[in-house]
Amino acid sequence: MRALRLAFLALAIAWAVGPLYLLVKVSLAPTGEVMTAHPTLLPHGLTLAHWRRLFAAGQVSAPLVKSLLTASLVSLAALALAAPAAYTLARLPARWRYAVLLGLFACRMLPEVSLALPIAVVFLRWGLLDTIPGLALSHLTLVLPVAAWVLTTSFLTIPHEIEEAAALDGCSAWQTLWRVTLRLALPGLVVAGLLAWLFSWEEFVLATYLTLGSKTMPLQVYYYLYQGNWFLTAACAVLMTGPVFILTGLLQRHLRAVDLAGSFR
Amino acid sequence: MKRRSLLGLAPITLYLGALTLVPLLSTLWLSLAGPGGLTLEYYREIVGRYQFGEAVGNTLGITALGLSLELVLGLAAALALAGTRRGRAAAQICLLIPLGVPTIVAAAVMRSVFSTVGYLNEILLRLGLIRLPVDWVGERALAIATVALADAWKVTPLMLLILLAGLEAIPGELYEAARTDGASRWRQFRAVTLPLLKPALTMALIVRGVDAFRIFALPLALVGRDLPVLSTYAYLEYIEYGSPHTSAASSVILLLMILLAVGSYLRLAGPEEVLR
Numbered sequence A: 001m002r003a004l005r006l007a008f009l010a011l012a013i014a015w016a017v018g019p020l021y022l023l024v025k026v027s028l029a030p031t032g033e034v035m036t037a038h039p040t041l042l043p044h045g046l047t048l049a050h051w052r053r054l055f056a057a058g059q060v061s062a063p064l065v066k067s068l069l070t071a072s073l074v075s076l077a078a079l080a081l082a083a084p085a086a087y088t089l090a091r092l093p094a095r096w097r098y099a100v101l102l103g104l105f106a107c108r109m110l111p112e113v114s115l116a117l118p119i120a121v122v123f124l125r126w127g128l129l130d131t132i133p134g135l136a137l138s139h140l141t142l143v144l145p146v147a148a149w150v151l152t153t154s155f156l157t158i159p160h161e162i163e164e165a166a167a168l169d170g171c172s173a174w175q176t177l178w179r180v181t182l183r184l185a186l187p188g189l190v191v192a193g194l195l196a197w198l199f200s201w202e203e204f205v206l207a208t209y210l211t212l213g214s215k216t217m218p219l220q221v222y223y224y225l226y227q228g229n230w231f232l233t234a235a236c237a238v239l240m241t242g243p244v245f246i247l248t249g250l251l252q253r254h255l256r257a258v259d260l261a262g263s264f265r
Numbered sequence B: 001m002k003r004r005s006l007l008g009l010a011p012i013t014l015y016l017g018a019l020t021l022v023p024l025l026s027t028l029w030l031s032l033a034g035p036g037g038l039t040l041e042y043y044r045e046i047v048g049r050y051q052f053g054e055a056v057g058n059t060l061g062i063t064a065l066g067l068s069l070e071l072v073l074g075l076a077a078a079l080a081l082a083g084t085r086r087g088r089a090a091a092q093i094c095l096l097i098p099l100g101v102p103t104i105v106a107a108a109v110m111r112s113v114f115s116t117v118g119y120l121n122e123i124l125l126r127l128g129l130i131r132l133p134v135d136w137v138g139e140r141a142l143a144i145a146t147v148a149l150a151d152a153w154k155v156t157p158l159m160l161l162i163l164l165a166g167l168e169a170i171p172g173e174l175y176e177a178a179r180t181d182g183a184s185r186w187r188q189f190r191a192v193t194l195p196l197l198k199p200a201l202t203m204a205l206i207v208r209g210v211d212a213f214r215i216f217a218l219p220l221a222l223v224g225r226d227l228p229v230l231s232t233y234a235y236l237e238y239i240e241y242g243s244p245h246t247s248a249a250s251s252v253i254l255l256l257m258i259l260l261a262v263g264s265y266l267r268l269a270g271p272e273e274v275l276r
Helices: A002-028 A049-056 A061-090 A094-107 A112-126 A132-156 A160-168 A173-184 A186-202 A205-209 A217-227 A230-263 B007-032 B041-047 B050-082 B088-100 B103-114 B119-126 B140-168 B172-180 B185-213 B217-222 B230-239 B244-269
Strands: none
Touching: A002 A049, A002 A230, A002 B050, A002 B088, A002 B103, A002 B140, A049 A230, A061 A094, A061 A132, A061 A186, A061 A217, A061 B007, A094 A132, A094 B007, A112 A132, A112 A205, A112 B007, A112 B230, A112 B244, A132 A186, A132 A205, A132 B007, A160 A173, A173 A186, A186 A217, A186 A230, A186 B103, A205 A217, A205 B230, A217 A230, A217 B103, A217 B217, A230 B088, A230 B103, B007 B041, B007 B244, B041 B050, B041 B244, B050 B088, B050 B140, B050 B185, B050 B230, B050 B244, B088 B140, B103 B119, B103 B140, B103 B217, B140 B185, B140 B217, B172 B185, B185 B244, B217 B230, B230 B244
16 A cells, blocks of 8 residues: 555656656757657757757747846736725634625636737727736736735735824824734735736736737747747746746745745634 | 724725626626627537637646646645655655746656656656657547646645645544544545544635646646647637737636636535635
């Protein structure tokens, strides 16, 4: 039983990690090792040629900038719009709170294509296609429910009494909010902000509808994929996955703190 | 601050009203608005097409096959992890890695695995399991299975995460009691694990099921137009054929299918589990 379990875990880990190893390998492999009848599994030669071509072609810098700016804009706007809602929700009676949260959850179940079509039609008229604000506006529709959800659980962990104590000590309402509440909610704000950033960074469907010429990173990967260039696809894909793993690493540490805090309420 | 102000809810409500509710209603309107008033003409038009029938079948096939794969693999991995002590944290991190991979990157990864000159064929050839390379996305049934498997690679970790949390919430005393009563391992699994895991299973199946119905990037990038699903069908109707009405009609059908699936599942499993 034990041997069976370990064998299964080993196979599962190989299945989970192996394909990513192949992606990195392809991005660094000499041309002869890939796309032949017998591709090699182990790296025999390493080359930076594909990476050099990726940057030399000048095609990747514009998508990189567009995706970075859009994701950052979405992240900030999501916090600005969702934090007041979450703060209000956390102070509502539980039944009302869950009704609203359930409504927000329902928004996340809608097919993206049913929202993307009319948004694309209207944005075409308003000249918002191919622009960073346009893309950010559309991403927010999918990000806001999640951000509000995460922030509500985080505001719930801040006891009322702390705010009342701050008020008794002579803080104004704004000072209480700024110096006490928001400071205590910081881990939750960081998590929500990073989640929003990641969501926008890798979003594909809405970007496809709202882009004519200036691509985002996911669209650039798709472009190379469609062209059938394995090496540039792999290099570009590795380039866009890097920030994801760095941010997820950061997120994990904070997520634990939030979970811990959550279990105390 | 005794006054319960709802003002904080205003920005998000306005936003979601303008950019979620209004688009949803206009999609519905687009799908029904004919030149001479309301009409079901666009629905009739797409339902009569062979390609649309294929898209519905492919979507259902990928969802059913993908969910079963993810459920079995995710549950097996969660049970295996829960029974492991040494090296568990490292194993868990490795198993969760694909979850962080962006969908389009997962598509790129899976293309190099499942291509005719890809790595799966090479491994199977070396093991002597096949004589000639297999075209994994050639035939329709095989292409559906390939897309389901590729999707399972990325999302099984989510299933694993939810089920693992569910497993860990089951009190150990229940297993002790079952053992004292002489219950076999299988009996413990049937009588303790499965019933107590039901809320986590419901959560996992709904979250994943909704996503599976909406699948877009993987079939498009892995197979292309030969394997339409409802999302890509709606997309191509608008982008390629410039027909917002039929595109809207097919995304409304997709929405109805999601509502029907979630609704009937809750009906079967009992709604109290989600409301908790």
